[in-house]
Structures are given as structure tokens and as C-alpha cells.
């Protein structure tokens with residue numbers, strides 16, 4: 001391991017201010033900084049939170065069987081997605097309404113990710129518009145689309161993303177309506193109604209033209225009318241595919257048959273995800289769904305994963321089970337709440353370094369060799 005890695009591991013020791021390292025510490029730190037409603041919104045899952053818990057528990061039930069004496073001196077953690085090389089197998093998952101955590105929200109997150117050339121996936125319901133984020137941060141960026149009932153609004157947002165330099169479109173397909181979120185009902189908290197997610201809508205000419213009036217209340221009502229889209233189906237996906245030259249990924253795939261249909265519809269990549277346990281409670285954990293999805297697409301498209309990834313050894317397990325890359329969700333949101341841009345950078349540095357240590361100690365020296373690493377259910 002290089003001296004730089006050791007330095008990074010020791011970064012907290014002797015430094016003046018301690019920054020949380022573990023996920024549990026980050027969560028506690030964020031709880032102290034955020035309002036009860038905002039923290040509850042980020043932390044919680046749907047229903048009885050069975051899936052939220054299962055996401056993490058499933059990772060813990062998997063064990064790495066490492067190799068030794070395999071010369072890991074020349075570690076290579078780079079990956080290739082859609083023809084572009086990234087230095088780490090990590091992306092930042094789309095997280096909407098980040099002003100709940102920090103005023104600089106998506107701007108701070110995109111700047112932190114750019115420091116490491118980690119792609120950030122900007123949410124449709126971001127707190128800053130896609131053009132503002134593109135102007136603030138020059139790193140790789142993808143755009144996450146929530147389908148709009150007025151489909152011309154969807155196509156308009158995709159066109160804007162292309163023009164602003166976003167490199168892929170991620171259509172989220174597990175959110176045709178909001179999950180049953182008891183914590184938010186208890187707290188009477190809706191960040192959408194508070195306007196934290198309106199930036200991409202209030203800057204969209206097609207959306208604005210569709211409204212009778214363009215005051216703040218009408219914009220928010222317009223978003224609520226558009227964002228629930230129970231009619232979404234494969235025809236929309238096929239039409240969207242025709243409308244963009246960018247790689248199109250579907251986020252929220254758990255069933256191998258849906259994965260096959262996605263490939264048949266020309267989709268370029270999949271994200272195995274249960275939305276961090278925030279949509280349908282009781283569903284399979286993402287890491288348990290992953291090998292079946294990977295098998296069903298048989299290498300035809302890259303399969304990424306999110307939901308429950310908390311540390312470097314989780315990244316190793318996901319890549320060993322066939323993921324092309326992983327997306328981090330809540331950990332970076334908590335980093336943002338605790339320390340703004342600097343907090344996100346710290347979370348990413350720890351993920352990067354722990355991932356490197358975990359791959360090396362597994363006896364593997366390149367990401368492309370991780371699928372040969374033995375993982376057992378213990």
C-alpha cells in the first residue's frame with residue numbers, strides 16, 4: 001500500500017477537529033445538524049423499514065474469502081463506463097432536495113465529487129438547476145429523470161441535460177408514486193412542498209408554459225401534479241431512448257425479467273436498486289437481487305447497484321458479484337449535513353481509501369479481476 005493511503009487512513013489522528021468516519025457516526029452527526037423533519041426524511045425507509053434494514057443486513061451476511069500472496073502492489077481501481085475511464089468504481093446516487101442538508105446542496109456535492117472525478121447523478125428534484133451545477137463543477141455528471149405526466153417536460157429536461165454537458169440519463173422507474181413513508185407523515189414533512197426540489201422545473205420553459213400561473217405555489221403544485229406518474233410503461237422508455245443520444249440507464253431494477261426487457265428495449269445500463277428502502281417495503285435487498293440481474297443480462301450492459309452501501313468492503317462485495325460500479329446514497333448526504341463540501345469530500349476520501357485497502361486485502365489488484373473473488377453466504 002502506498003504511503004499516501006496510510007496517510008489518508010490516519011487523517012483523523014492528530015488533526016484538530018474530528019470528522020466522523022463510520023456510517024453510524026455520520027448519521028449521528030447529521031441528526032445534530034438537521035431539523036427533525038429533514039433528518040427523518042433522509043434516514044427513514046418506507047413502511048416498517050424492513051427493506052431499509054435488510055439492505056445493510058444482506059451485505060453483512062456475505063463474506064469475502066480472500067486470496068493471499070498474489071502481489072497487489074500495482075492496484076488499479078479504474079473502471080470504464082460507456083467509453084469513459086473513471087479512477088474509482090464509485091458514483092454519487094441522485095438525491096433530491098439537498099437544501100434540507102446544506103444551503104449549497106448540489107453545488108457543494110458536485111464540487112466535492114469533481115475533486116475525485118467521481119460522477120455525480122443530479123436529481124430531477126435537485127435544489128439547484130442542472131445548468132447551475134454544470135457551471136459550478138467541471139467533473140463528470142449524469143442526469144436522473146423523474147418521468148413527468150406531461151412527457152414534453154421530460155424531453156425538455158433531457159435536451160437541457162445534453163446541452164449542459166451531462167453524459168448519461170438515468171430514468172428512475174421505481175417511483176411512479178411516493179412510497180408509504182410513516183416518518184414523514186409523523187413529522188408532517190414534505191420537502192417537495194417546501195420547494196426544495198423546484199430548481200429544474202422553475203427553469204424549464206416547457207414546464208412553465210404548461211402552468212396557468214407561474215407564482216411559487218403554482219410551480220410547486222405543478223411539480224406535484226407531474227411527478228406522480230403511475231402510467232409509466234415500456235412505450236415511454238422506448239420513446240425516451242429515441243429522443244436522446246446519451247446512454248440511457250434504468251434505476252430501480254430488481255427482477256431479472258425486467259432487466260431482460262430493458263436490454264430488449266435498447267437500454268444501455270441498469271441500476272439495481274430498491275431506492276434505499278424508501279419505496280416498496282418488503283422487497284428484496286439490492287445486493288441479493290444483483291447476481292440474478294447480472295446473470296440475466298449476460299454481460300450485454302453494465303449493471304450498477306445502490307442501496308445499503310456503507311463502506312469499502314461493501315463495494316468489494318458488490319463488484320465481486322458482478323456490479324460494474326456502485327452508487328453511494330445517504331453517506332454523502334450526511335457528510336454534506338455535517339461539513340458541507342468539505343464533509344462530502346471526507347466521506348468520499350474514506351470510501352476511496354477503504355475500497356482500495358479492501359480490494360488489496362482480498363488479494364486482488366485490479367477491479368476487472370474482482371468477479372473471480374470468492375463470496376460466500378455465512
Ligand SMILES: Cc1cc2nc3c(=O)[nH]c(=O)nc-3n(C[C@H](O)[C@H](O)[C@H](O)COP(=O)(O)O)c2cc1C
Nearest residue numbers: 042093094095096123172275276306307308329330
Ligand atoms: C433524501 C433522499 C432523496 C432521494 N432522492 C432521489 C431522487 O431524487 N431520485 C432518485 O432516483 N433517487 C433518489 N433517492 C434514492 C437514491 O438515489 C438511492 O437509490 C438510495 O439513497 C440508495 O440507498 P442508500 O441511501 O441506502 O445508499 C433519494 C434518497 C434519499 C435518501
Ligand SMILES: CCCCCCC(=O)C(=O)O
Nearest residue numbers: 096175177178227228278
Ligand atoms: C414521486 C417520487 C418523488 C420522490 C422524491 C425524492 C426521492 O426520490 C426520495 O426518495 O425521497
